Amino acid sequence: MSEMSVQTPAPFPRLNEPAPEFEAVTTHGVVRLSDFRDSWLILFSHPADFTPVCTTEFIAFAEIYPELQKRGVELLGLSIDSVYSHIAWLRNIEEKTGVKIPFPVIADLNKEVATKYGMIQPGASKTEAVRAVFIIDPKGILRAMIYYPLTTGRNMAEILRLIDALQTSDRHGVATPANWKPGDKVIVPAPQTMEMVEERMKAGFEMVDWYLAKKSLE
Template identity: 55%
Template sequence: MTEQTYNMPRIGDQAPDFETTTTTGKLKFSEFNKDSWVIFFSHPADFTPVCTTEMSGFAVEQESFFEANNCKLLGLSIDSIHSHIAWVDNVRRNTGVYFKFPIIADIDMSVSKLWGMLQPGESETAAVRAVFFVDPTGRIRLIMYYPLSVGRNMDEIKRVLLALQTVDEHKIALPLNWQPGEKVIVPPPKTLDALDERLASDYEMVDFYLAKKSI
């Protein structure tokens, strides 16, 4: 029996476009993504415990963090729109947390297959916990995958968004465990003159190829 394979978008790819139905109405990804970062994430199923904690985590941070940093949220699972709406209402009534961001009803699995969210070794009928960071130009900048049984780390998702935005703004790189406000890595010199400038600078120097500065 031949194993079925699906598209696997890669870092640097243009985000695959699609039109779909969500809990907030019809959505075309390229229009939703225009002029904004998007974190597009999948979950295995509605009315499941790990997914409820994750979606609640995104919902709690939606306005105060994500929207404040020019980032929209977009969820997906292979469930019907009626299941999504019932789940959103159930969580709101039981916990007071309201999933205001759109959740795609991918009952035919078309978007899951297009974005590589279905991984047959884990499940052929439920999307894994994928997270795609898409910049305002529509390019995929970072991808995370988690299995069905392990919830995501919201602190890391927030850190990564700020890290990508910091890299774009300052044209630098970031070291292990970087947190906002910490020093960043300056790109290595590409000429001898640039090396001399580096050696005469006030950068924190480990060596000429590894220098840090504050921004």
């Protein structure tokens, strides 16, 4: 019996590790991941140009772009289409809806970037990138990723909330509870020693129990 060759699966990106480097052609010219160093970046993929759900998402991303800019966040889209297709589609969106898309879109015809980021998932589609969102911090570290099915458009309020939560955690050394939004109380890191437990009990936090304490940042 002949030996069967074992194919090594393509590596997927992992949280809190460096995001995969790339150089790609976009609607704004050639870009590299390193171009976005020192700023936050949202890299997102869409299945295809000239499709209805993707069109609503691009309009929605354009609408929150000013809010992202206030937070020091750049946007970069991607699909497995040509740069000519991207340009035609973005012009069509502006013509039909009046919305100008202000951020670059990667033309990933060879699927190089999509493969590095695990955007090609045969169970969802053999030819298209899934709806994926990757949040990369100013040091080039992948901090969050979300995957959506082809049928479901993304929620922009949640993407903004996630950015706010990550930046709040970095700035104050805290965690954020379920459904947290700016202005809500945050979670104080859990104590690691008995002495730290005693200190926490005296600190004036909102105590649920020794391992769960909240405080206001205001």
